[in-house]
Amino acid sequence: MLTSLSQYTRDNIIKDVVGIEGGYTNDPSDNGGATRYGVTQAVAMKHLADLKRLFQWDGTMQNLTVPMAVWVYQSDYWDPLSGDAMIALGGKAPLMADLLFEAGVNMGIQVVGVFFQNVLNVLNQQAALYPDITVDGNVGPKSVSAFQQLIAKRPSDGLKNAIFLVTCEVGHHYTAIALQTASQEKWMSGWANRARTYYETFATLY
DSSP: OOOSGGGOSHHHHHHHHHHHHOSEEOOTTOTTOSEETTEEHHHHHHTHHHHHHHHOOOSOGGGOOHHHHHHHHIIIIITTTTHHHHHHTOTTTHHHHHHHHHHHHHHOHHHHHHHHHHHHHHTSTTTTSSOOOOOSSOOOHHHHHHHHHHHHHSTTTHHHHHHHHHHHHHHHHHHHHHHHOGGGGGGHHHHHHHHHHHHHHHHTTO
């Protein structure tokens, strides 16, 4: 995890997640299948033509490199979550960009996008602070604007509460997966450690 606000840039956040995800794995009990640096084979194959053109990739997951993983992360996770727009808000807003990105890599950007939008809607005091936004998992300009207004109108606790509640949603999602499919309990301690580390690290930077 990054340890100072000055470190929360797009490149640092993406590379930090690449480091957390680690190298090649292909555990039969992992629903993600063959994975390298957190990039699943299905995601990599979707970008096969671009990865061949840009990086001369041979299509073998064991040979997927860190720069390739960073490129995929920005294309499929960072940009769709409006990471640059959140970074541009300044202050401590980049903490949320990091949380959404890290969780999005692990559970999907649509899932974490819905968490974020639901949290924004329940923190707007029945639309007194800003209008409700459509909950569709697509974190675009309206979601970023609502987030910006939450921070501006609740400077003492808006960001803190949003990060706490999104982290709670992430933890609940992990629990639901393990309850639904017992084999996934193998990953539960790691998932719980990850969610807990989000909040503990961010809390020291408030």
